[in-house]
Amino acid sequence: MGIPIYPVHLEDPLFQGFYDGLDAGELRITADAETGEWIWYPPEVVPGKPDAVLEWRAVSGEGQAYTYTVVTRSLLPGDHKAEVPFTVILFEPDDAPGVRVAGILVDDEGVEPKCGMRLRFRPVEAGDHRIPGFAPVR
């Protein structure tokens, strides 16, 4: 399986904390700093609370696949033929109900991807940055 290589554009500071977390080996999600409610993806305006402050909080990294697809033709801008196939996962962390994190399936030799499969977070190198990987719990 391949790994998608696509530059992370962090001109928008909304997402810096996510990649800082990956560099630290953590999966971090945004929450309302006052109430602790998960607010994901981080929006430009927290619904109904334009004054709300978001903070990044690490989750355990245990969870399951909501869904998946094996990408055989990457539709990212540019030439990505050498990077396929890879399996996109929408990951649901156990300790952040209602949150889904997009990542790729890793360490999956001999494992068929399935909705509901148990996964554990493991960041992977993708060029000059890290992306979220999720490994099957065997």
Add this chain to the structure above:
Amino acid sequence: MKGNRIAVTGVGETPFLRKGEETVMQMMTRASLAAIADAGLTPADIDGYVSNKYAGHPSEEVAHAIGAGERRFTAVADTAGGTATTGDALRLAQLAIEAGLARHILIPYAIRSTKPGGVYGFHAREPQKAGLEMPVGFFGQPTYFATMANRYDHEFGLSEEELASVAITYRAWATKTPHAQRRDPMDLDGYRQSPMISTPLRAADCCLTTDAGCAYVVSSVEAARDLPHPVVSVQGVGIGYNNYPHGVLFSQKPCTFDYPGWESAAQAYAMAGVDPKDLDLAQVYDGFSISAIVQTEMLGLCDRGEGGRFYAAGHGMPGGCMPINTSGGHMSGGYVPGINLLIEAVRQLRGQEGDRQVPDARLCAVAGLGGNNHSTTILARG
């Protein structure tokens, strides 16, 4: 809002091309002039417009290009895809006509799928997609809808043969449609030769790449009776909206394939005073085979979770009990979001479709997915 007050009096389109030479404005102009002529009108008769934000041209540009007279009413449909062209536009047109603001309203649309930046360019501009999804390769409609298909399979079951039967059904209709882009017959073996894009979706499960324009004219039912074609009236329009913007639409909705089509269908059937079993045919917004399956269920043409088996049983095919996408839909006919499906519905109800005419077609539903909005429109002959 009541049914049987407005009618679609004229329809027109340009050729559906894999790659055309004309601009969106040129194609919209040609389609508009064709629709106006089809209605037995002249550009001077057009006094209202519903334009579309994704076409990118306000109505003064269209009015100027077609050589029209004074504009008395303009509006812009605020939704995407088929919801704008087959739902919102009709609602706005009915409001304007019933209020006496306009008599004949033009609704044009054109698409250049081959424009620089491609059809996925607007997704790439979404900060959340660029920040959190593109770096893991979760990008482009086929990939998004593929994840829906796998989740649907997990919840309801969906075999390869069932999925394939959607594309095979629409292709069967396209073989009977002179202006369809893909008229080569396709069976299960042919489907399996189609390149896999993102499992389980092959190229054959995706809408086509099309450069073309389409347009239609809406008038009051009374005015329609004085125009050349049999009256095709709007009996019901329902629209389901919710507040998931594009940035989170494909990942964070509790059920990513639960479009607001249950709501739109319930509204439309109630307004029209009919049931799904009253329909003679349907046009379903087939951006992808999986979304067509789900909308077929939402229209009430089969039970929830049974859409794949509905198509596999041949019900939507020529000669089937509920013909669907009778010009090949967006997957084999051409992709001018929603609007070419509505035009096909109008022509079927006029009874002028030759080889592919559904016998005695009197009532047709048009399902229009658009981002996370959904419209259902019920059209009737007479």
